[in-house]
Amino acid sequence: MLEILLLFTAVAAGFLGALLGLGGGIIIVPVLTLFYHVNIRYAIAASLISIVATSSGAAASYLKDSLTNLRLAVFLEIGTVAGAIVGFLISSYIQTKFLFFLFGFFLLFSALMMLRRREEYLGAKNHPWAESLKLDGAYPESNERWVEYKVQQVPLGLFAMFGAGVLSALLGIGSGIFKVLAMDEAMKLPIKVSSATSNFMIGVTAAASAGAYLLRGDIQPQIAAPVAVGIILGSFLGAKAMVRMPAKRIRQIFVVVLVVVSLQMIVKGLS
């Protein structure tokens, strides 16, 4: 019975993860540790599997629906992977408690900024790098109208991805939330494209960590299997819902999740 409940929780996490470009770890880790009293190492390992499953499950639909910007994802992955390697190398020298606190407040501030911005702001002009690499694109809105978008402040976006990679390695958190924020706020991409592109990217770095955890034996199939099955189902449903859902609603849900994550981080920083 417990495992069936976990399956349903994973469906919800997969749905939310696919919709917002996040991994679902913010739901899976607390549920496993607080309700099932699963050891934190097994819970983190299962959450990595949830990120990989969300990413692969949703990416299949988003690529077909032209919501993922594949060229941009590949370009920004350079920043994320470089950041993650730097984060891994400096992790033993950094006191992470303060970082949790600092970035918790940063996310809370970002949530307020997003809340103030009610409408999508699409850039009218490409950054020269975006022009050179042909990073701009178009996506279908819910009413089947195609919306063209440009990509702005590419160096800032790349730097933010580097930062997201460093933070992800230092704090052990999925960096999807930072990726969506960077694409939305810095690069002025539509929220649906930011979310779908983040979804594509988070699975790539999580897969490397998940591989390390799998080889070490931290991924227990008895925990990871129901999580993965539920997440795959949820991510298929989330990807379908995102295509139909208005951008404004996705932004509102993202802000709520942003507040929850920021409070989780502040509490971690204080404890």
Added chain:
Amino acid sequence: MSLHELELKISHLLRAGVLFAGMLLLVGWLWMWAQGGDVLTSYSEYKPQSLSESIQWALIMNDRALLLSFAGLGVLVTLPLVRVLMTGILFVKQKDYRLALMAFAVFMALVASFFLGIEL
């Protein structure tokens, strides 16, 4: 090949891979559940056991449910790496060498971290 055709190819690969991994995990999980019931609460303590040890044990005990689940996890974890590699190859086909190079660089970094046990 247009960009959308490229995206469709990766999309088909992902969908097939995810469904295959999901089926293996579902069958493995239901089989394990039928054999042992709910075991989640028994994971409150961390007991280190490497993947090779777990697979050896499953082979000795002929635990096919566990083997199926590990196969599912293996497919799921390697999917994003295959996705990056395939993206690189498809960018080469598009003669977009800059993005192909970026994709291959990411792929190499991921494979290295995978085998060196670096958590990115």
